[in-house]
Amino acid sequence: MLTVEPDASSPEPHYLPADMLETADAAAVTEDLIATAAHQWLVYVDVEENGQLVDTLTGELGAPDHVDWDTKANTESQPVEGMRHADSVEYRDPWTPLYFLPADQLAESGLRMRPLAEGDVETRDRC
Known part of the structure; x- marks a missing residue:
């Protein structure tokens, strides 16, 4: 488990993000593939913070523009037709796992660096 997201933009990074790697047959590195060799991977x-609006009863994702925010903290008020009551939703923090392979384990992993797309080269040059 990593406590800080590794910098993968240097010419020789110590950790390689899964999205920069591919299999020998050019397939993307998936969570299933990572799970088969979990001992080789690190996760950040x-x-x-407050990245998802969810229904407090069902946990389903909602959209802020479908909420009548004028009803917040007023259980008696009715939302505008077609809108949700503000007290029926809350913001939550989504957690997204980012997987990294130590660069010194690339050869034994059977993976390779994926070719950079044109946009990737421009992005990497700015880093």
Whole structure:
């Protein structure tokens, strides 16, 4: 488990993000593939504060523009037709796992660096 997201933008990074790797037959690295060799991988959990609006009863995702925010903290008020009551939703922090392979384990992993797309080269040059 990593406590800081590794910098993968250097010319020789110590950790390689899964999205920069591919299998020998050019397939994407999936969570299932990572699970088969979990001992080789490190994970960083990216937390986006208040990144998702969810229904407090069902946990289903909602959209802020479908909520009548004028009803907040007023259980007696009715939302505008077609809208939700503000007290029926809450913001939560989504957690997204980001997987990294130590660079010194690339050869034994059977994976390879994926070719960079044109946009990737421009992005990497700016880093």
